[in-house]
Amino acid sequence: MGIAENIKQNLKVKIQNNLDRNYIRKTLRIVGKRPVLAAYGATFASKSDKYLNIATIKSVSRAYNPKNTVAYGSLFLPYEMFHALDLAPFLPEVMGGFTGGMGIADRTLKEASSRWYTPDLCTFHRSASGAMELDIFPIPNFLICSNLACDAAQKTFYMDAKKFGLENRYYLIDAPYEKDESSIKYLAAQLEAVSADICRKSGKKLDLGKFKKSIRLSNEFRQWALKASDIRKELLMYPRNFDGLSFILPFHGLAGTKDAVDVYKNMYFELSGFLKKQKSGSFKDTRSRWRPGGGRIIGDNNNGGGSNSDNKSSGKVKKILWLHLKPYYNNNIFNLLENNNYKVVFEEISHVYWPELDPDKPFVSLAIKMLSHPLNGSVQNRVNAILKMAKDFNVDGVIMFAHWGCRHSNGGARIIKDSLKDQDIPMLLLDGDCLNKNNSSEGQMLTRLQGFMEIVDARFQ
Ligand code: SF4
Numbered sequence: 001m002g003i004a005e006n007i008k009q010n011l012k013v014k015i016q017n018n019l020d021r022n023y024i025r026k027t028l029r030i031v032g033k034r035p036v037l038a039a040y041g042a043t044f045a046s047k048s049d050k051y052l053n054i055a056t057i058k059s060v061s062r063a064y065n066p067k068n069t070v071a072y073g074s075l076f077l078p079y080e081m082f083h084a085l086d087l088a089p090f091l092p093e094v095m096g097g098f099t100g101g102m103g104i105a106d107r108t109l110k111e112a113s114s115r116w117y118t119p120d121l122c123t124f125h126r127s128a129s130g131a132m133e134l135d136i137f138p139i140p141n142f143l144i145c146s147n148l149a150c151d152a153a154q155k156t157f158y159m160d161a162k163k164f165g166l167e168n169r170y171y172l173i174d175a176p177y178e179k180d181e182s183s184i185k186y187l188a189a190q191l192e193a194v195s196a197d198i199c200r201k202s203g204k205k206l207d208l209g210k211f212k213k214s215i216r217l218s219n220e221f222r223q224w225a226l227k228a229s230d231i232r233k234e235l236l237m238y239p240r241n242f243d244g245l246s247f248i249l250p251f252h253g254l255a256g257t258k259d260a261v262d263v264y265k266n267m268y269f270e271l272s273g274f275l276k277k278q279k280s281g282s283f284k285d286t287r288s289r290w291r292p293g294g295g296r297i298i299g300d301n302n303n304g305g306g307s308n309s310d311n312k313s314s315g316k317v318k319k320i321l322w323l324h325l326k327p328y329y330n331n332n333i334f335n336l337l338e339n340n341n342y343k344v345v346f347e348e349i350s351h352v353y354w355p356e357l358d359p360d361k362p363f364v365s366l367a368i369k370m371l372s373h374p375l376n377g378s379v380q381n382r383v384n385a386i387l388k389m390a391k392d393f394n395v396d397g398v399i400m401f402a403h404w405g406c407r408h409s410n411g412g413a414r415i416i417k418d419s420l421k422d423q424d425i426p427m428l429l430l431d432g433d434c435l436n437k438n439n440s441s442e443g444q445m446l447t448r449l450q451g452f453m454e455i456v457d458a459r460f461q
Helices: 003-017 021-031 034-041 047-064 079-084 092-101 105-114 123-133 153-163 181-202 208-232 248-253 258-280 333-339 362-371 379-392 407-411 413-422 442-458
Strands: 069-073 087-090 142-146 170-173 318-323 342-347 397-403 427-432
Touching: 003 021, 021 034, 021 047, 034 047, 047 087, 047 248, 047 258, 069 079, 079 087, 079 181, 079 208, 079 362, 092 105, 092 123, 092 153, 092 248, 105 123, 123 153, 142 153, 142 181, 153 170, 170 181, 181 362, 208 258, 208 342, 208 362, 248 258, 318 379, 318 442, 333 342, 333 442, 379 413, 397 407, 397 413, 397 442, 407 413, 413 427, 427 442
Parallel strands: 069 087, 069 142, 142 170, 318 342, 318 397, 397 427
Antiparallel strands: none
16 A cells, blocks of 8 residues: 555544544644645655545535535536635535545445435435534535436435525526527526525625636636547556546536646646657556557456456457446456456546636536536437547447436436447446445446456457
């Protein structure tokens, strides 16, 4: 275990043993100090991972600081608005994901069950609700959610608002199904009205200059994210600990900040350095057993998923597009892929789906951003986006993690699989739960993954 992992592990154990809002606040106050962050940052093997961790700690620390105005937000909102309004965003469903990584999801989920939260509610929201009931999360001043993609936030956020007597500071933004002129107008008017109401209740004036600044930063982050994605079209060798499925907080919650720009700018430079090394053939990575030019890869017999996981077809790296999210507890899925020469070259959640925003039309731009999300409207929007990603990244296969309780994502799975099949791209639908390991059978997942790899491998023989 490296120094960064050791520090993370210590922090995790301390929080597990002191599951309390004030303790977390105090810990974050110490960890979030500039010199501590700089020292912590120096321990990371990968720049992308370092900037991700630093930006995450800064963002969560802000939300736990009682001096700030904290706003809960659901995932697909335009966070440029939060930053322009000087709100410290806190994303309960993303933090629900953190409960898995922190090893506390068992307790938060148990708490939610004991309070009668239905087990068919997605565990990101269920775990977040359990954390709320356990008084782990920061106290909000405002709660803003939308019905875009997910129907869970509007209900769980309302319960949170009731808990704190904040029903008049709860906003539900209605994202229309179609993306046309009248929808854009309707949504933009809501974003403006919510912003104006928050300003009124905070005793401030709506400052359009701040919106301009936030939107310019968002455009800058978007440019770097696009450039990083372009590099990944060719990249097969990644920095140690790089995990595209962990960047959901900066991609959404930090849009409109310099931190998001820093994360993606550094990601771009780091990945382009790796691509240069990959092209020159000079890359040496002790972790990966991929060898440029081929070579048989030895399977990991400790993966628990069967006796023979060797890739027998060739040394060619198989490129995978990953759909939806992943299990955030310890698991062997990615080891099995890695040890068999499979590389996740892109993730659906890293897809820049919106056009450049206009700083002079902040609310219209942000409405367009929301309506451009492939999960909004017809499933065909998502199908089109996935087919384009599969083509752009020239993938050999697609894996969709079918997270328990996510009706919107899983509901389109069959249509997506059939559409990919029409393009001769195999897809594996991997059933499981991103947070609740007791609701996923790892052995079954690994067996299915092996079966899928055999299908893909057979195409290269
Ligand atoms: S996984 Fe699906 S149901 Fe759960 S928070 Fe995300 S979009 Fe909503």
